[in-house]
Amino acid sequence: MTTLQQNAPRLTDPEISKKTSQPWITCIVPAFNEADGITAFINALCHYLSGITGKYDVIVVDDGSDDETGLKVIAASGGLPVRLLGLSRNFGKESAISAGLDQAEGEVVIVIDSDFQQPIATIGDFINRWQQGYDMVYGLRNDRKTDPPLRRFLSRTFYQILSRGASIDIPPDAGDFRLMDRRVVHAMRQLPESDKFMKGLYNWVGFRKIAVPFDYADRQTGSSKFNLSRLFELAMTGLTSFSSFPLRIWLGVGLAISSVSLIYAFWIIGVTLLRGPGVPGWATLVVAILFLGGMQLMSIGILGEYIGRIFNQVKGRPNYVVAERHGFPADPAPK
Numbered sequence: 001m002t003t004l005q006q007n008a009p010r011l012t013d014p015e016i017s018k019k020t021s022q023p024w025i026t027c028i029v030p031a032f033n034e035a036d037g038i039t040a041f042i043n044a045l046c047h048y049l050s051g052i053t054g055k056y057d058v059i060v061v062d063d064g065s066d067d068e069t070g071l072k073v074i075a076a077s078g079g080l081p082v083r084l085l086g087l088s089r090n091f092g093k094e095s096a097i098s099a100g101l102d103q104a105e106g107e108v109v110i111v112i113d114s115d116f117q118q119p120i121a122t123i124g125d126f127i128n129r130w131q132q133g134y135d136m137v138y139g140l141r142n143d144r145k146t147d148p149p150l151r152r153f154l155s156r157t158f159y160q161i162l163s164r165g166a167s168i169d170i171p172p173d174a175g176d177f178r179l180m181d182r183r184v185v186h187a188m189r190q191l192p193e194s195d196k197f198m199k200g201l202y203n204w205v206g207f208r209k210i211a212v213p214f215d216y217a218d219r220q221t222g223s224s225k226f227n228l229s230r231l232f233e234l235a236m237t238g239l240t241s242f243s244s245f246p247l248r249i250w251l252g253v254g255l256a257i258s259s260v261s262l263i264y265a266f267w268i269i270g271v272t273l274l275r276g277p278g279v280p281g282w283a284t285l286v287v288a289i290l291f292l293g294g295m296q297l298m299s300i301g302i303l304g305e306y307i308g309r310i311f312n313q314v315k316g317r318p319n320y321v322v323a324e325r326h327g328f329p330a331d332p333a334p335k
């Protein structure tokens, strides 16, 4: 069994030669209330990793779990190169992954969920692709059968809107399950934004990418931590950080409404000239006022969404706060 080598190269040194046959693999595992399955997962992951490389470590980021997840990780780590990074509260999966990336030291870094939904054996394919020269290898879900129909519909709609306004390509069926070369991780760490939308950032940083298809399995224990409101929050972050399309829509809508109302005004003038003044149109007025009022409120809401994010960024708060470190070398890894 391998342990971490103290004199191993730091991730912040992007010059290191790559494509070694037995790379140092760091796995980042975000976990939130996963006490039921985390021990089995860590054992399975370590078993697999020790079969494909001589040097690896696993960083479990406990994202403020209310259950025993952290304790289970510490218990499972005996004799295994497993580290625990405990966040001070639940910061969300995006922040948990950032926290892991900030501590990762391996030549390749792999992000994988702790619920067995992403097959561990796919890591072998990731490594093969990396050895062929790709810097980012991402898992692409063959289908979304395991998602409830509403979630499937909403994510499809979200990616359609996103692809319209985003300046970069974000593949709809790719998630956080991926391999990153140390150079990619180095680039990811430089991004100072506060509302991180990882799926966008993975693509923003560039580098040579390739997809590896995989079948998304059913969750083995516990339940999904993403309910509709969390997914909505994530979708808003994604849209507002990668697209100004929502702002631009209102220019179009405003133009269309103004043009139609102008035509309507001419029509009324014409009718009045031909037939004389009619009965004042109460219904028309109310409808017009309500419609325009609604439009204005919606557009103010969208502006507010962007301004809220500017405010968050200006406050400059960190993305996460670390409460506990277990199994790390004494000196903290450089930020």
Ligand code: UDP
Binding pocket: 029, 030, 031, 032, 033, 034, 063, 090, 091, 092, 093, 096, 112, 113, 114, 115, 117, 223, 224, 225, 226
């Ligand atoms: N997760 C996390 N913080 C959160 C929510 C989820 O670290 O706030 C972790 C969770 O423990 C799991 C992974 O992110 O390892 C994926 O979450 P989940 O399985 O709930 O998402 P889904 O598979 O439904 O997309």
Ligand code: MG
Binding pocket: 113, 115, 117, 219, 224
């Ligand atoms: Mg899951």
